[in-house]
Amino acid sequence: MSFYLPQLFQLIARSQLTSLSGAAQKNYFNILEKIVRKVLEDHYNPRLVKELLQDLSSTLHSLTIHVGRCVLVGNVNIWLCRLETIVKWQQELNNMQIPKQMYTGLSFNDLPLYMQNKILCKLSDACDIINLGQATPTLHVLSENRTLWKKLCQFHFSDKPFCRNLGLTRADNVDWKLMYFTLQKHYPMKEQYGDTLHFCKHCSILFWKDFGHPCTANDPDSCLMPISPQHFIDLFKF
Numbered sequence: 001m002s003f004y005l006p007q008l009f010q011l012i013a014r015s016q017l018t019s020l021s022g023a024a025q026k027n028y029f030n031i032l033e034k035i036v037r038k039v040l041e042d043h044y045n046p047r048l049v050k051e052l053l054q055d056l057s058s059t060l061h062s063l064t065i066h067v068g069r070c071v072l073v074g075n076v077n078i079w080l081c082r083l084e085t086i087v088k089w090q091q092e093l094n095n096m097q098i099p100k101q102m103y104t105g106l107s108f109n110d111l112p113l114y115m116q117n118k119i120l121c122k123l124s125d126a127c128d129i130i131n132l133g134q135a136t137p138t139l140h141v142l143s144e145n146r147t148l149w150k151k152l153c154q155f156h157f158s159d160k161p162f163c164r165n166l167g168l169t170r171a172d173n174v175d176w177k178l179m180y181f182t183l184q185k186h187y188p189m190k191e192q193y194g195d196t197l198h199f200c201k202h203c204s205i206l207f208w209k210d211f212g213h214p215c216t217a218n219d220p221d222s223c224l225m226p227i228s229p230q231h232f233i234d235l236f237k238f
Contacts, residue, residue, distance in 0.1 A: 004196060004197065004229060005031075005035065006035065006045075006048040006049055006051075006052050007048075007191070007229045008229035008232060008233070009028070009031075009032060009035070009052055009056075010051065010052045010055055010229075011229050011230060011233055012028065012233065013052060013055045013056035013059055014055050014059060016233060017059060017060075017063070017072060018063070018072060020073070021073060022073045022074055025072070025073060025074070029082060029085075032052075032056075033089075035049060035052075036049060036053075036089045036092070036093070039093065039096075040092060040093070040096060043096065043098045043099075046093050046096060047127065049093065050090065050093055050094075053086055053089055053090050053093070054090075056086060057083065057086050057087070057090070060079060060082065060083050060086070061083070063079075064076055064079045064080060064083065109136060109138070113138070113142070116138070116139065116142060117142050117145070117148075120132065120139075120142055120143060120145075120148055121148055121151060124152070124155060124156070124190070126152060126180060126181070126184075129143050129148070129152075130143065144177070146174075146175075146176050146177075147176075148176075149176035149177040149179070149180050150174075150176040150179075152176075152180055153176055153179055153180050153183060155190060156180075156183070156184075156187075156189045156190045157183045157187055160183075160187045191228055191229075196208070196209050196226050196227070196228075197209075197226075197227040197232060198224045198225065198226055198227060199224070199225045199227050200213060200215055200217075200220070200223050200224060200225075201223045201224075201225060202215060202216070202217040202220070202223040203215055203216070203217075203223075206227065209226075
């Protein structure tokens with residue numbers, strides 16, 4: 001499952017639910033159920049879906065209980081039932097047991113330290129780095145490396161205003177981990193997805209990058225424009 005879809009659904013949960021038609025709302029929850037079932041089946045990245053369900057639960061509580069009247073399409077009892085379903089999904093994800101994998105060959109801990117460090121440097125999600133650092137004392141030391149957090153700051157924030165000199169900073173006393181979480185409060189992180197939607201300006205169609213499409217342009221690559229989840233939502237605004 002691409003990270004794109006949970007991110008798209010999270011944006012809808014935060015601000016777009018009231019603009020969905022009844023049919024769109026029904027499709028939203030049908031697809032969401034498939035996402036949850038997929039995560040429960042293959043245990044792939046449950047954290048993203050947990051965050052999505054938390055945002056959706058908070059939004060629905062506000063709209064159906066605290067607003068004073070329902071601003072969503074359909075009977076309020078339907079949405080209260082959906083809230084109960086979300087709580088059930090959250091409980092299932094929290095109780096999910098990831099089976100221990102049995103390997104007889106080379107393990108991650110058997111790799112040389114420089115290779116383990118290179119792998120950590122390829123991660124772009126701070127939560128993944130912190131969680132991996134809790135696995136062993138050695139990984140904890142590697143996960144606290146200043147250079148690792150400096151690269152993470154450069155990756156996510158070097159193109160932002162007032163942050164363009166991050167790569168030039170050579171001071172030895174900078175706490176780059178603290179710097180990362182400080183910047184995170186003020187700037188959005190760079191988006192990364194397993195697969196992304198693209199728009200072909202020549203053919204005027206949307207398609208997944210990994211699947212491509214039979215473009216008739218002389219230079220198809222020059223016609224492509226990546227579509228972020230927020231941009232995808234904006235396409236439907238009039």
